[in-house]
Amino acid sequence: MPYEVTATRKRPQDFEALIGQEFVVSTLENAIKEGKIAHAYLFSGPRGVGKTSSARLLAKALNCENGPTAHPCGKCESCVNITKGSSVDVIEIDGASNNGVDAVRAIKEEVAFPPQSSRYKIYIIDEVHMLSISAFNALLKTIEEPPEYVIFIFATTEIQKVPQTIRSRCQQFHFQLISQENIVKCLKSAAEDLSIEADENALYWIAKEAAGSMRDSYTLFDQVAAFSEGHITLEKIREKLGLASADAISTILRYCYSGNSKEAVEALDDLFMKGSNENQIVKEFASFIRTMLLYKEGIRRKELLGFDESDLPKDLISLYSKDMLETMLKAFLDLYRDMRYSISPRFELELLISRLSFIRFLSSPASISEKLSTIEKAIESGKFEIERKNVSIPLSIGMTIPQKKAEDITLAADNTQPYSAPQTTVQPAEQKKKQLGDLKDLSRALRAEGLSSEARYIDSGVRSFTFENNVLTLLMTTKLATDMISRSKGRIERILSSLLGEQTVLNVSTYREEEKKYSAEVEYLRSFFRNTEPYEIKEETIRHESKPVRDDETAGHYREQDEGDEGGDFEDNG
Ligand SMILES: [Zn+2]
CATH class of the missing domain: 3.40.50.300 (P-loop containing nucleotide triphosphate hydrolases)
Incomplete structure (x- = not known):
């Protein structure tokens, strides 16, 4: 026959x-x-x-x-x-x-x-x-x-x-789609006709792939039967069709959760080396994450999950929140749709995996937007905490003092944290400090010299200031304030010098520039929403490898920051 x-x-x-x-x-x-x-x-x-x-x-x-x-x-x-x-x-x-x-x-x-x-x-x-x-x-x-x-x-x-x-x-x-149970029943009978042994989970996989189509199920069955040498197993299917195993996907998702994008992308490369292609990988990811999501919803029916309950990594599922899983599933579904227009589906996939390493911060648009508004409020109110543990900021921004001198000053101060926030490193001479006071004398002197708008910015536009070695460094709240003061820098310096009785240099910068160096997470979120210029870390300002997700942090990080009781800014100086 x-x-x-x-x-x-x-x-x-x-x-x-x-x-x-x-x-x-x-x-x-x-x-x-x-x-x-x-x-x-x-x-x-x-x-x-x-x-x-x-x-x-x-x-x-x-x-x-x-x-x-x-x-x-x-x-x-x-x-x-x-x-x-x-x-x-x-x-x-x-x-x-x-x-x-x-x-x-x-x-x-x-x-x-x-x-x-x-x-x-x-x-x-x-x-x-x-x-x-x-x-x-x-x-x-x-x-x-x-x-x-x-x-x-x-x-x-x-x-x-x-x-x-x-x-x-x-x-x-x-006509309706055919249920997986019915398809598996038919496949079992087809296997019996051919005297082929077939594992049930392999037949369930075929049924799942065929998505309710009997004809597609039979076609896939023939393909699988052809290389299975008398016994159809899920392992053979994965191997021959170059599918990502649940283990491989779990491993990548674990790396993503812990923020190890390097390892995650390398593990993805392993899948390519084993012969998987982009389409398959994306499909497998989507299917696996869907299963995680369904399991999280309390669904235990095997034909819905597509997996044996015992094969699921429960610890991994408990790590991810429902929000995260939904975000990830959507990302893979979108990617699958977009891939055919891409110049390189592989790049797209690597990019997505790399992005998933921020998953704890991508949890949901609602929660991100909430976090952002918290940050914005913190910026507006001027209460911003410096991330001291990992970020070291220079003595001041745009300062003219050579680094060597700065070190000298450090010695005189509480130097438990050298090179950290300025107020711990700088103690202005008592007398000069008194003379500068809260800058009211300066603004008065400016008014007296006809610089009334500059005086206004000194009154209300200074976020914090330092005075050391005859350099007054003003950190302004807005770019406009910085521009206004900088415009009259020479005249203000003369007034300042005569006020203090010594040649004095003025440095002005805007607080926003500072802010950028505080938290990699904050910057990531901002650039994620594209409402600021791209994220950039300068080597001399941040002395740690900038890894946006660190093991010692949790999502609660922002809340802690908002409470901002610790110093780290310049305010205590005033
Ligand atoms: Zn007849």
């Missing part, structure tokens, strides 16, 4: 064998029993779920020499010919390739002749939605008043593309 693909071999030959379409089957059977035979049927539903098979079964039922009967004999000439596809009275037309008005005209001419050897002349038009509008119009007349012996059976995957005028003249049947 010649080799036959499983989908053909297992094509249902009677209504009982039609799996998963119980409603359609019972309605058709009853109609035939009661002799209520319509002149046009419209079968709609997803691909590979039995529409064409049902059309042929219906043709058999109507034309069986022992019929019309809900149980065609399968042995008479008509049944045999329909099974072989050689019945002269059952005409199958592919709507996709015969979609013009000419094809329909040919049908119209043909229907004038009665069937040659059967009860009915049956036209099965597959993919009927592909017909052109004029073809539909030409068809309409024939469906409205067909000769008694003519029956049309239309099949379509896209019912919404079939004009309402056609639909309303047909008896409609909607």
